[in-house]
Amino acid sequence: MSYNPKMYPVSWAIAAAIAYLSLFKPPSTGFEEIPYFDKIVHVCMYAGWSCCIWFEYALGRKGQFRLAPAIWKGCAWPIAFSGCMELLQEYATDYRSGDWADFAANICGTVLGAGIGYFVIHPYFISKHRQKNG
Secondary structure, three states, X not given: OOOOHHHOHHHHHHHHHHHHHHHOOOOOOHHHHOOOHHHHHHHHHHHHHHHHHHHHHHHHHXXXXXXXXXXXXXXXXXXXXXXXXXXXXXXOOOOOOXXXXXXXXXXXXXXXXXXXXXXXXXXXXXXXXXXXXX
């Protein structure tokens, strides 16, 4: 199995954006007063990223969708990345802190995105491939 990072340009851009957002010093906004708003943001970021990975994987496979690589790329990679970001927030910055609840929200978002990938994106590309090839 060969890996070509050029197959995932949007996913890499999202990863870079998440890394930046995870490590920069955020300004004070009024959103801190909304209960669990930051957890909702974490779920949305990682669900969107996971969906994007599944989409780019399916787009590059041209109907030859294999579940194990999709799960590895669309689930394991974002979860591992999320853990690294939380550790970096805790140990590499003095203005951010790693949080188990954020990590759990990231995992929930990744699983949500993977569910969308498996139940929506995967069937769409399979049916599109079948229509194209008769």
